[in-house]
Amino acid sequence: MRNSTKLILLCVATLAIIALFLGKGLDAHNYRFFLSRRIPKVLAILLAATAISWSSLVFQTVTNNRILTPSILGFDSLYVMIQVLLVVLAGGLSPLVIQPMLNFSVTTAIMAGLSLSLFAWYFYGKQRDLFSLLLIGIICSSLFSSVTGFFTMVIDPSEFMAIQASMFASFNNVNGALVYWTIAPMLLCLALLLKLAPKLDVLWLGPDNATSLGINVRKLTLQIMALVTVLISVATALVGPVLFFGLIVVSLTRQLFSSYQHRLLLPASSALAAFLLLTGQWIVENLMAFETTISVIINFVGGSYFLLLLARNKVN
Amino acid sequence: MIKLSGLSKKYNDNFVVKDASALFPKGVLTSIIGPNGAGKSTLLSMASRLTNSDAGEVVIADKPLNQWDNAALAKRLAVLRQSNNINMRFTVRELVAFGRFPHSQGRLSARDNEIIDKAMEHLDIQHIADRYLDQLSGGQRQMAFIAMVVAQDTDYIFLDEPLNNLDIKHSVEIMGAIQHLAHDHGKAVVVVIHDINFAASYSDRIIAMKRGQVIKSGDTVEVIDEAVLSDIYEIPFTIREVEGQRICMYYR
Structure with missing residues (x-):
């Protein structure tokens, strides 16, 4: 089957599941109520799917590996940690915490600063191999989680309860207030990534060959990392951290679409991600009656897959 | 000079x-x-x-x-290092086409395609143009990389x-x-x-x-x-x- 045919089929399947999601049990009387609840949710899942899949794919390209994603290196936990620190430092009733857009912008800005310096340390010091990077990532990630956990315990309980819902989004509790606000920065990032896509293709050849072909690898890497940070912030703000989802989606996309061109891989990965997330969420809501969350399923499947990749040592 | x-x-x-x-x-x-x-x-x-x-x-x-x-x-100026481990599957032609990137930024013109063909001809690898790099011998792969450098012109x-x-x-x-x-x-x-x-x-x-x-x-x-x-x-x-x-x- 040709790649374009596959992409079209995937988009049709995604549209079908969107229709299923939005359309269930609608009639002339209740549609306003249901749609006002469901549209932000579906939109949030679509945006998060795109943010996670695009950021993971381009991250793997610039770091020249097929196993690490921003989430595995602790970007998601960094986002959550910054949220908790904001509450601790500014107080639970501060506009920094309560106003979704302000909270999102401030968190993203701090995160961009931190992750870029973290990244500079990861990659510019000297050539580090993948496994030490993985170790550093896991250490950072658990450090961020521990800091988060620590302050969650220390914080005033009533204050914490009040802000918990808006701070820690999940698929069953999508952050609806933020959905429309994130569309503009998302679209900007996606447009910039599409513009950089041909250069990313050249990066497949490794940094030396890319330099020889006129790519300023350092500059491109920094640009991509800045965009990845914004995308991760969007995804984490909307649906919370999903550790292994990026890994699964990017891997599956590569297996389904045998192409090196980011201009195909990027849209394909977001269609696939949206399809998987919506289908999973539909199953959780309708077949399992909310008794589990899709994050649990993703982390179970993704974690097993991650172990498999490590065991087969197909890291490079 | x-x-x-x-x-x-x-x-x-x-x-x-x-x-x-x-x-x-x-x-x-x-x-x-x-x-x-x-x-x-x-x-x-x-x-x-x-x-x-x-x-x-x-x-x-x-x-x-x-x-x-x-x-x-x-x-x-073009440069090719000795070890070229690539994480992605390319055909020989796709690889050689990357040599045109500085000139075309990824959009190949008819002239670019002509130069790509000439570069492959120069190293006598046209017959493997559609094979994937991982199916080739070390020598053929090296020829393909050199053809990329030649295509960069x-x-x-x-x-x-x-x-x-x-x-x-x-x-x-x-x-x-x-x-x-x-x-x-x-x-x-x-x-x-x-x-x-x-x-x-x-x-x-x-x-x-x-x-x-x-x-x-x-x-x-x-x-x-x-x-x-x-x-x-x-x-x-x-x-x-x-x-x-x-x-x-x-x-x-």
């Missing part, structure tokens, strides 16, 4: 390359020879902007390297050990193709090479290095000399002429 003057590079106070100067004129195939750890690859990397130098200057076409815009330089070409791990047939074909680029297309070609007899047979000029320093540089006949080579490699050399060609004997 590329001019290197006083180039140095050190890692933790150890000089890998020390005060090296060289000229790479157009239309000439220059080989860099020397034992392991002599700094050949580092010199080539510094000359081709893959590695920063700690001291000294590289001047490319009368303009210092640090004043060149990387994208503009890619239309004038630059005035200056740097190749780091292009014959590494190749059999005799592929080595001869590659050196023939490289020599053709220098002599018939007027390009400045610089290769780091270990096989001294390949260097002696194909290059016009040779730069001999040892412990980071340029010991001798000049026309091939000046460097392929028993005293010079014995000093550099620290083993006795005997040189014979076979059909007008200097051949080094260093086996026992």
Whole structure:
């Protein structure tokens, strides 16, 4: 089957599941109520799917590996940690915490600063191999989680309860207030990534060959990392951290679409991600009656897959 | 013309390359020879902007390297390192097409396709154009990478050990193709090479290095000399002429 045919089929399947999601049990009387609840949710899942899949794919390209994603290196936990620190430092009733857009912008800005310096340390010091990077990532990630956990315990309980819902989004509790606000920065990032896509293709050849072909690898890497940070912030703000989802989606996309061109891989990965997330969420809501969350399923499947990749040592 | 003057590079106070100067004129195939750890690859990397130098200057076409815009330089200078592990499946044609990136930014014109075909023809690999790189032998893969550099169509070409791990047939074909680029297309070609007899047979000029320093540089006949080579490699050399060609004997 040709790649374009596959992409079209995937988009049709995604549209079908969107229709299923939005359309269930609608009639002339209740549609306003249901749609006002469901549209932000579906939109949030679509945006998060795109943010996670695009950021993971381009991250793997610039770091020249097929196993690490921003989430595995602790970007998601960094986002959550910054949220908790904001509450601790500014107080639970501060506009920094309560106003979704302000909270999102401030968190993203701090995160961009931190992750870029973290990244500079990861990659510019000297050539580090993948496994030490993985170790550093896991250490950072658990450090961020521990800091988060620590302050969650220390914080005033009533204050914490009040802000918990808006701070820690999940698929069953999508952050609806933020959905429309994130569309503009998302679209900007996606447009910039599409513009950089041909250069990313050249990066497949490794940094030396890319330099020889006129790519300023350092500059491109920094640009991509800045965009990845914004995308991760969007995804984490909307649906919370999903550790292994990026890994699964990017891997599956590569297996389904045998192409090196980011201009195909990027849209394909977001269609696939949206399809998987919506289908999973539909199953959780309708077949399992909310008794589990899709994050649990993703982390179970993704974690097993991650172990498999490590065991087969197909890291490079 | 590329001019290197006083180039140095050190890692933790150890000089890998020390005060090296060289000229790479157009239309000439220059080989860099020397034992392991002599700094050949580092010199080539510094000359081709893959590695920063700690001291000294590289001047490319009368303009210092640090004043060149990387994208503009890619239309004038191409470099290929020795190990090219690629994480992605490409066909030979797709790989060679990347050579046109500096000129087309990924949108291939009819002229680009023509140049890609010519580059593959130049290395005689048209018959494997649609095969994937991971299905090829090491020699064929190396030919494909060199075809990419040829397709880039630059005035200056740097190749780091292009014959590494190749059999005799592929080595001869590659050196023939490289020599053709220098002599018939007027390009400045610089290769780091270990096989001294390949260097002696194909290059016009040779730069001999040892412990980071340029010991001798000049026309091939000046460097392929028993005293010079014995000093550099620290083993006795005997040189014979076979059909007008200097051949080094260093086996026992």
